[in-house]
Amino acid sequence: MIKERQTKYISAIRSYMQAANHATNHEILAYLRHQYPDLSSTTVHRITKRMLERGDLIIAPSNNENVTRLDSRLDPHDHFACQLCDQLRDIVLPLDMISQLQALIDDCKISGRLTIQGSCSKCIKYKEIL
Ligand SMILES: [Zn+2]
Ligand SMILES: [Zn+2]
Structure with missing residues (x-):
């Protein structure tokens, strides 16, 4: 019985993450609580x-509050992070761009994927309305 429930939660989390792409544990819980009121943070x-x-x-990349975000896209990719709404968008920076950046820092080495920050199109549009 408990095992059954567990399996249900696992597949619910999996499909939520497929749809959301990036989310914190808290966001997963907040969403799935509607359907599964018994689901706990633990x-x-x-x-x-x-x-x-x-x-x-x-x-x-973590959110603005420095909380870990999970990513359902498994192939190597970089991110664009909106500083206003905190949304992440997947991007893949061209290798020659990485090499150019690498050249700027000489003997130091870029490790892992990169996050570019800015304002997303939705936030820019929203600011124009105000
Ligand atoms: Zn935004
Ligand atoms: Zn991602």
Whole structure:
């Protein structure tokens, strides 16, 4: 019975992450609580931790409050982060661009993927309305 519920939560989290692409544990919980009022924060943490360990999820850049975000896209990619609404968007920076950046820092080395910050199109449009 408990196992059954667990399986249900796992697949609910998996499909939410597929749709959301990036989310914190808290966002997953807030969304799935509508459907599963019994779902606890501990359970969400336990399931996503397991998914991270198995490589079903990876870590995305943290949000503005420095909370870890999970990423359902597993192939190597970079991010564009909106500083206003805190949304992440997947981008893939061209390799020659990475090499150019690498050249700027001489003997230091870029590790991992990059996050570019700015204002997203929605926020720019919203500001124009105001
Ligand atoms: Zn935005
Ligand atoms: Zn991503």
